[in-house]
Amino acid sequence: MTSTGAVLDDGVGLPGGGLRLAILGAGVMGETVLSGLVRAGWTPDRILATDRRPQRQLELTARYGITMCENGEAAAAVDTVVLVVKPQDMADLLAEIAPALRPGTLVVSLAAGVDTASIEAVLPAGTPVVRVMPNTPAQVDEGMAAISPGSASTDEHLDRVTEILSATGRVVTLPERYQDAVTAISGSGPAYLFFVVEAMIEAGVHLGLPRDTATELVVQTMLGSAKLLRETGEHPTVLRERVTSPGGTTAAAVRQLEDHKVRAAFLSAIEAARDRSRDLAEAARQPGTRP
Numbered sequence: 001m002t003s004t005g006a007v008l009d010d011g012v013g014l015p016g017g018g019l020r021l022a023i024l025g026a027g028v029m030g031e032t033v034l035s036g037l038v039r040a041g042w043t044p045d046r047i048l049a050t051d052r053r054p055q056r057q058l059e060l061t062a063r064y065g066i067t068m069c070e071n072g073e074a075a076a077a078v079d080t081v082v083l084v085v086k087p088q089d090m091a092d093l094l095a096e097i098a099p100a101l102r103p104g105t106l107v108v109s110l111a112a113g114v115d116t117a118s119i120e121a122v123l124p125a126g127t128p129v130v131r132v133m134p135n136t137p138a139q140v141d142e143g144m145a146a147i148s149p150g151s152a153s154t155d156e157h158l159d160r161v162t163e164i165l166s167a168t169g170r171v172v173t174l175p176e177r178y179q180d181a182v183t184a185i186s187g188s189g190p191a192y193l194f195f196v197v198e199a200m201i202e203a204g205v206h207l208g209l210p211r212d213t214a215t216e217l218v219v220q221t222m223l224g225s226a227k228l229l230r231e232t233g234e235h236p237t238v239l240r241e242r243v244t245s246p247g248g249t250t251a252a253a254v255r256q257l258e259d260h261k262v263r264a265a266f267l268s269a270i271e272a273a274r275d276r277s278r279d280l281a282e283a284a285r286q287p288g289t290r291p
């Protein structure tokens, strides 16, 4: 693997080819990336991070032994800059790092909605940008990430991002026009499934099960069902039909889900997430806004 930044000559055999990386905005998703790198064998001396909350800086230094610094300082010192602030904070962050970036430094954005063209517009001409939509199951190495190239990124840049993210789950490369839909499906998706789990646990408690028993039953059912989908490759309708005995309990339950328009509710929810992702692109262009 080659790089145009500060390549470390001794990087052969190291994860990430010995490159150095900075995570700007080390909140929930920033720490998800950081912890994944550490699990994949990146040593703390190859990772810098920033966060505007002093308490967060102390926490992450204590937890991972990494150096926390200012955005400009971090951006100037690495080969790969990963932007993990909220879309509304993106314009300010980009203005801060634009003068510090060295030619060829790869900029990777994980922010929902923010398109590569708007990032490229405020960075030095020719800066390679890759847009990513990850999700939080990366914390347990079961993440799903979709990546899209900007106008100046090459296959080498996509390979670099794929390698980084593959350590914590699956990665697909897609045209950027799909990113708002991806955000609505897999980016926000874990929240929908947790919502279903919450509802099923509450239902179990309503039926008289102890809460910890209901939780164990539901979580293992969720995990086992996901594994069954993955390992058999069967269509979910086929797997659902195998559970549904004619005139039985499942048929009675599914009838209620249809009567309460749960399928339509999912479609509306996912459309709303897609639309919100589009709105966030606009927010990201206006510094300091809180739409």
Ligand SMILES: NC(=O)C1=CN([C@@H]2O[C@H](COP(=O)(O)OP(=O)(O)OC[C@H]3O[C@@H](n4cnc5c(N)ncnc54)[C@H](O)[C@@H]3O)[C@@H](O)[C@H]2O)C=CC1
Binding pocket: 024, 025, 026, 027, 028, 029, 030, 050, 051, 052, 053, 056, 071, 084, 085, 086, 087, 089, 092, 093, 110, 111, 112, 133, 134, 135, 136, 187, 188
């Ligand atoms: N949480 C999730 O499940 C996912 C989040 N994302 C994206 O990741 C990004 C971050 O989301 P979260 O981690 O959930 O938010 P978060 O609020 O936990 O983390 C953002 C961090 O950025 C820091 N920050 C803000 N402005 C800064 C600046 N100028 N310099 C340095 N640090 C700054 C904040 O102090 C905070 O710790 C968002 O753009 C979101 O769309 C993408 C996929 C999934």
Ligand SMILES: O=C(O)[C@@H]1CCC=N1
Binding pocket: 112, 183, 187, 188
């Ligand atoms: O809710 C959000 O905006 C972020 C993006 C995808 C998941 N969380």
